[in-house]
Amino acid sequence: MAVAKVYVTLKDGILDPQGQIIGKALKTQGYDNVSRVRVGKFIELDLAGETPEKLKKQVDKISHDLLSNPVIESYTFDIQEEA
Amino acid sequence: MPARFGVVVFPGSNCEQDCHYAARLVGAQAAYIWHQDTDVSKYDAIILPGGFSYGDYLRTGAVAKFSPVMDAILDFVDKGGLVIGICNGFQILLEAGLLPGAMLRNRDLKFICRYTDLVVENNQTNFTNKALSGELIRLPIAHNEGNYYADEEALGEMAANGQVVLRYCDARGTVNDDANPNGSLQNIAGIVNRQGNVFGLMPHPERAIEDVLGSSDGQMIFKSMISAVSK
Numbered sequence: 009m010a011v012a013k014v015y016v017t018l019k020d021g022i023l024d025p026q027g028q029i030i031g032k033a034l035k036t037q038g039y040d041n042v043s044r045v046r047v048g049k050f051i052e053l054d055l056a057g058e059t060p061e062k063l064k065k066q067v068d069k070i071s072h073d074l075l076s077n078p079v080i081e082s083y084t085f086d087i088q089e090e091a
Numbered sequence: 092m093p094a095r096f097g098v099v100v101f102p103g104s105n106c107e108q109d110c111h112y113a114a115r116l117v118g119a120q121a122a123y124i125w126h127q128d129t130d131v132s133k134y135d136a137i138i139l140p141g142g143f144s145y146g147d148y149l150r151t152g153a154v155a156k157f158s159p160v161m162d163a164i165l166d167f168v169d170k171g172g173l174v175i176g177i178c179n180g181f182q183i184l185l186e187a188g189l190l191p192g193a194m195l196r197n198r199d200l201k202f203i204c205r206y207t208d209l210v211v212e213n214n215q216t217n218f219t220n221k222a223l224s225g226e227l228i229r230l231p232i233a234h235n236e237g238n239y240y241a242d243e244e245a246l247g248e249m250a251a252n253g254q255v256v257l258r259y260c261d262a263r264g265t266v267n268d269d270a271n272p273n274g275s276l277q278n279i280a281g282i283v284n285r286q287g288n289v290f291g292l293m294p295h296p297e298r299a300i301e302d303v304l305g306s307s308d309g310q311m312i313f314k315s316m317i318s319a320v321s322k
Contacts, residue, residue, distance in 0.1 A: 023274065025197075025198050074153065080195065
């Protein structure tokens with residue numbers, strides 16, 4: 009059994025009004041050192057029955073085809089084998 | 092024989108009856124297509140209606156693009172069939188890669204439900220051939236993710252090919268940021284693909300087909316489609 013953790017983020021230059029609002033909220037609370045906030049998604053997948061190479065390929069395809077929209081988002085992931 | 096319109100119903104679609112009614116009002120036949128159907132070849136034109144297909148989970152339209160009916164629609168488009176996606180239908184067409192670009196959340200993070208003024212920038216399409224060039228129309232919008240985005244290259248290509256069909260404008264037809272309800276790049280409200288047989292728009296023409304509804308300008312779109320398929 010393995011757990012894949014997929015992080016989907018908006019590409020640079022894509023407007024993120026949610027991140028902007030959170031940034032403003034932090035400013036009003038005095039966190040003046042926070043200069044940028046970007047909101048993304050975190051998705052966890054439990055998978056089984058494949059070699060690490062195959063798993064990596066599979067998670068990459070899932071992330072590209074469904075979990076992210078390549079026009080506006082990028083993704084990274086890591087896979088942890090679990091006993 | 093009247094033009095045959097098919098209206099796709101996904102789980103969570105909620106404008107299919109309005110689209111069905113609009114198609115019949117302007118003289119077409121209309122039937123519903125279930126999202127599990129795999130053959131759409133008997134139709135002249137297909138409408139992907141608005142709503143919240145698959146609950147808008149993950150991203151708007153992201154799950155709908157994997158519906159069995161979408162393979163049949165890709166085939167239908169390949170063969171030159173007319174497809175119009177309205178609101179959520181537009182979002183599905185973007186996710187499916189049938190139109191360039193993507194939708195972001197509205198820039199003010201609010202669901203917007205109101206009439207908008209639009210300018211018909213290209214009246215030489217299968218979906219606007221009954222409009223005058225530069226005609227101003229009024230159609231309602233109702234969406235949370237209508238903030239159209241495409242990269243520079245895609246925007247340039249669309250401009251060069253006349254693919255931008257509708258832009259948000261003010262009542263005099265001026266396209267500026269004050270008239271932009273949702274933050275869409277270049278006030279884009281509706282686009283066609285390069286081949287000209289797939290049209291996506293955020294405003295709802297099916298909600299503006301009788302004067303009692305506040306506008307009948309939406310009729311123009313459906314009448315244009317009938318004209319295009321009756322050739």
